Each structure stands twice: as structure tokens, then as C-alpha cells.
Amino acid sequence: MKKRNTLLLSMTQTSIIEINCLNNKPAMKLFALLPMLLGFLAIGQSNAAVGTTHLLCYYDGDSFIREGLSKLTLNDLEPAMQFCTHLIYGYAGINPSSNKLVSTNEKRDLDLGSSLFRSVTGLKKKYPALKVLLSVGGDRDAPEEENSKYLTLLESSNARIPFINSAHSLVKTYGFDGLDLAWQFPKNKPKKVHGGIGSFWKGFKKIFTGNHIVDEKSEEHKEEFTALVRELKNAFRPDGYILGLSVLPNVNSSLFYDVPALINNVDYVNLHAYDFQTPVRNPEVADFTAPIYELNERNPEFNVNYQVQYWLNNHAPASKINVGVATYGRAWKITKDSGLTGLPPVAETDNVGPAGLQTQIAGFYSWPEVCAKLPNQANQHLKGADGPLRKVGDPTKRFGSYAYRSADDKGENGLWVSYEDPDTAALKAAYVKSKGLGGIALVDLSYDDFRGGCTGNEKYPILRAIKYKL
Template structure:
């Protein structure tokens, strides 16, 4: 084969790789402690990493006494235990281009959330935290840190539908209970500036949790130069934990008629761009899990949301989390809605022909009092649509939350990590 041709093909491949969008893969290390097929160890994610440009391993937290970085599962992650931090950063030997970060906060730190605000308020506390983060990154050879700061998540107010702008939508949906909002907003900027200066040349990204009032806590103009990436957790706009009595689309891409105008991916992306965040510093999140509700006799038989519901759906057989199913727990329950003779315990899948709202699956209540089931979820087809949206908007790429909830073993159709793969191919 002509050498010039080989070089041309190799160059084209490298160019295509450099032009592809980022795929930030979150992995919740707590999946190590699940049982059976749900137990995910380092070897289980290796095949999926071919689709990732960055791995965010979580989660560490904050110590509420010292304000130092806290290793929430020391027996699993530290050198005195199972050394999972080392195992994770060693994955770069298999994938030299992979960047491996430590995620702090998020859903992984279940303790008192007030410590995240208290830490911000004192320069000394911020300094302790920064020094402990720098030490951990150096000791375990992480390439950076991903801060998913735990700001208050206020309760929802009554929906206002299509009225008002996105900004107005934010104010109508959320009402802050934080009496020091402005101080915390300014202190978070200072934390990011000081942390970035302390860990250079390592990277700093932030994860923006759903339901946090971004207009209150994120002074984008003043901190955007201090961060390398902003991962927008654009999912869980409706969950059975927050809205128990109504089943609805959990992760819609666009506005859903007669709902809160801010509860969709597009609204969040537009807000960050309007605040001056460069598109090439933003990723939008694609969830690998669905949110489920129980249906009752009062629920509409059509399955079309919103539906009267009775709290979170039953837990999955593997993940054991009420109101949540991993994708591999969902796909194996699905039947085509046109199937008339499908077993009554399966879920009828309903796709969205508009590609704007998402899809769902449901089972109506059965005779004898057994409750029905309704779940809103993303699959590889939705991942494709969202990745293409990110590309169209000029975003840095997508983030996938979480690798352990995708289909690591190929239970759905033999393809391992199908959501992650779809996100990568279309980024």
C-alpha cells in the first residue's frame, strides 16, 4: 500500500478525532457495592472508555468539621483499601488520551448540605478545601477536579406555562431560602478563582445540578475564565421525589406545553449562552437512567403525560432504587405499543415523533388493585438527538451520567454501553 496514502488516512483520522466533540463520562464508584449484575468494577467500564474523552470518577465530598476534601468511601478508594483511585487513574495506560478527574459533591455526598455554603463564607475554610483538593489530585495523579457544588434546591412553585421569558421562568419556578444568596454567589467565584490558581496546570470543571437556581448562584461572567468546562446536568426536570403526584417527562430537550418554561435542556443551554459562557466550554448531560412513578385507577389509561401518580415506581431488580431504573433495567421490560398480546407485566414503549420531549413507557393498573407503572427515560436514539443538538449549538460536547446505569453488559441487544456509544458517534 502506498505510504503517502497511509499517511493521508492516518492524518484524516487524527483530524476527525480532534474535531469530534468531548464526551465526559461520569462513573459513580458506589456502583461497586451493588449486587449481581449491578455491581460495576473498573474492568467493567474499560470497554466503554473508548467512547470517552474524559472520565469523572465520583464522588468525594466535604468534611463538615475541617472543610477538607473528604473521601466518602476510604476503604474502596484509598491506598490503604482497595485502591480504586489508583485503578481509575491507571486507565490512562490503556487510553493515553483519556483525562481522568475527581468529582466532588453532587448526589454522592448525602450528608448535611449546609456545609457547602458554610465553607464558602470563610477564606480560611476555602483555603483548607483548596489545599486538600490539590493534595489529592497530586497524590492520586488525577488530571483535574470536577466540582458539583451543593447549592440549595428550592421547592417548585405552580407552573406558569408559556408566559414570560426564561429569566422570568427561573424566578417563578424557584424561590430561594438562602438569606445570603449574593454573598454565596460572590464567594463561589472566589473559590473557583483560587482553586484554579492552586491546581494549575491541572484542570477545573464544574457540574451544574438540576433544580439549582443558576441565576442566584452562578455569576458566569466573573468565573467562566477560571474553569475549563461546565457540565450542565440537564436532566431530572421532573422526578417522583420532587413531584410525587404527577408523572411527567423527566428529561425533555425542548419546552413541554403548559409546563414550567425553564424545565428543559434547551432553556438551560440558552441561559448559559446568554450569560456569556462560551459554547465551547459547555457540555449537556445525557442520563442513562429513567424516573418512574406508580399509576393508579385515577391515572389516564392513555399513558400520555402528565398523569395522576402515587409516588415513586417500584425499585429495579438490580439497582434497588425506588423511582429509578437503569437503562438496562428498562430496555428488557419494553414491548411495542401495537402489540396486543404482550405480557401484562411489561411496559409499552411510546416514542416521540417530534424528537422534542422524550419517550416513555407504561403499564396501566391491573384488575385486582395492582398499580400501574410509568417511566420517562433516554435511550440511544434520544442520546443521538441530544448529541446532535449539542453539536448544532457549537457546544464542547456532551456528558453521560452515569456509565454504571447504561448497559455495561449488553443486556438489551448485545451492545455494551449503547447510550454512551450513540453519544460519541453523534458528537
């Protein structure tokens, strides 16, 4: 009998290929099989990468008590769970008297023991791989001036103890898998978009005026937040609970997050890299709200790539970073002085656009509300405030889409909207893949087209586009 040499190559965690090489021509047979082996290896690595990509889906409990078409019930929510790896339910808040973590709507969540908390975590019975987390803050906890209760809690180790104990208790009692810290730190001061001369003058002024101080005690709060995260993780570790961070829009990471000290005590970081420009923060100039890359003559930090690179450069593992993608648009009123082209940045805007029919929030449109304003059979002959917007795509795949309607001869009915749609969301998922990042954090399921009204009955089109690209 001829002697055999056996070569074992592990292709994935569950499959092994065995190659038997006879002594007469082992090298020739091995090299003949090499292209096939490399192909199997590539497939195995690709599948492993897909298996570790996360899609974290936010669900704002306030959507459960909305009226009309924007009301998202648990029955409406369930079809999304086949795509989400994590469901982040919000939002809990802080009781400033006791420093305990509490529901921000106790009537909604805890009334008579019929808890929406339990209903949400109960989704794991049908989707056992799903992780459900409770989020605290998220800019929804009735912020006081400069979010003082969130900063005050950090400043006292005694105040942190009841917060940590109550957080652990809420997570355990209602069957959550962990906690998402969407801490309400002070926001950056809005910055204007300048042209060449404006940029020069702005830099010249800084020599005399300095930068706006967001938080005079930011270094102390950074250290104290690091301590809170460390103490929370220690409390969660015996039960294996997840602890994640959500960096909210326009919060300066360099001021409040000690990345090297934090990163080993958190399971993920969601960078909410959108709303860089909004009609509330920037009422006089309309611009892209969430570009992937830096635009000309803009602030270099107002884009997804800058935010991601900051965390990477400060030694955060790429696998822990998730890019936040919004499912809505921001709308400005534009005037006769705004011009006719719609090309951003659009000057001489007049604050927020009118509220949408479903969400009823001035200057804010869910994706189905945006979709309904784009050209379609229902609005093609309408005029004035009901007339369709002109959609402008992004052939560069770097900045995003926008749509607009120039002001009429009376200076009325002008509207400019920067928004996320399935195509732009897929581009951000492709960016995540190219960078080897952890995944996407979708904010919020209730603003996606969960009824399928705008896309031929296909529910959650933005969520689906991200999932397929990942």
C-alpha cells in the first residue's frame, strides 16, 4: 500500500477539507488543487465577515402612542426583526431626585404591569438570536438647561451608585440583554458654512475670540463618564449583559469620550453621524445633513468619515464601531433669494419647513413623507405647496440626495430637503464594509416606510437595502 500524506485545511469553523497526496506526485496534485482551495478559503472568509456584521435597529417607544399612519405597533415592528441583529428600545431617563434610571413614560411602559418593556423583549421568543437593549437618554429625556442632570450625576460617585443599581435591575427584571448609553452631553455650537473670504475672516476672528466653550468642565466629565462606564460594566459582567455607547449627533467625541480608556469596557459604539446641519441649528443655510465624506468649503468634521476616523485613530477596534443612519430628512423653507438651482449650500433660507402630515414635526420628514413629495402619479399635476419636489441624486456617491421646490413668484412654497433613502443608506453600508466596521445603527424603525406605502408594499425599504448590502 502506498503511503498517504494528509493535509487538513480549516475553511470555516464547521468545515474541513482533506487532501490526500500520493507519494508518486504529491506536489503536482497539490498545486493543481491550489486555485480551488484558495477559492474555498475566500468564500469562508467572506461568510465569516458577513456573520459578524451587525444591524442595530432603534425603536422609539413614543411611536407606539402616535396617532394615524405614523403609529408603529408591535405587529408593525415584528417584520423588521428578521433583518435586525439588535433591537435598541428607547428611551429611559434619569430621575434627578433619586438618580435612578426610570422610564420616560411610565404610563406607556409600566401601566398596571402590562409593560411594553416585556412586549419588546418578548420578541426574542420568536427571534432567539435577537439581542434587545434598553437605551437611556437619546435626546428624549426632557433635557434641562445644558443637560445638567446628566452631568450632575457624573460628578458624584454616590449618585452613580443608584443609577447603576437601577439600570441593572431594569435590565434584569424586563429581560433586556443590556444597556445602550445614549448620554445627553452638551452639543457643539452650530457653525455656519463660509465661502473663501468668510473662512478667512472666521479664522482671523478666532485669534481674538477663541472657540466657543461647550462645557467648561469637559475634562472632568470625560474622566467621570469613563468611571461610570467601567462601574456599569463591572456590574453587568457577571450576568453577561451588553453595554454599548451611542454618540449623539453634534456631540464632540474629543471632549467627552476617552476612547482608549472606554473601549475595552463597551461592546460597541454607535456613531450617530447625521444631523450635522438642520433647519433648527442652521436656519439661514440649507445643506447636506449627513454626507459620507467632507464637502468643499465646509467644516471638515461634519461628515461620517471624519467621525469614524477619529475613533479609529484613537485605537477603537473597527469591529466595535457602527455607523448611525437616519431614516428621515430635514426640511428648510427656501425664499426667492435662495436661487433656482437648489445646489447646496442654499443661502437665504427661512428656518424650518412645514410639518409632515404623519409625523407633525416642523422641518422633519420621515422617509415615506419624503417619498410622497417626490414626483409620482398622485402629485404630477399639483401646484403650490402640494407640488412635487425635484429630486437630485448623488453620482459621486459621497454626499447624499436632496430634493427641492423653488419659491414661486410670491416668494412662497419654496422647500429644500436633505434626506436618507434606500440607495444612500446602501452606500453607507458599503462604506462600512470597505472600512471593516462593525455594522450599521438604524435610527429609527418608525421613520422607515414600515407600511410599504411608497415602495410597492415592500415594508422597511431602508432597512432592507442596508441588510442586503451588508
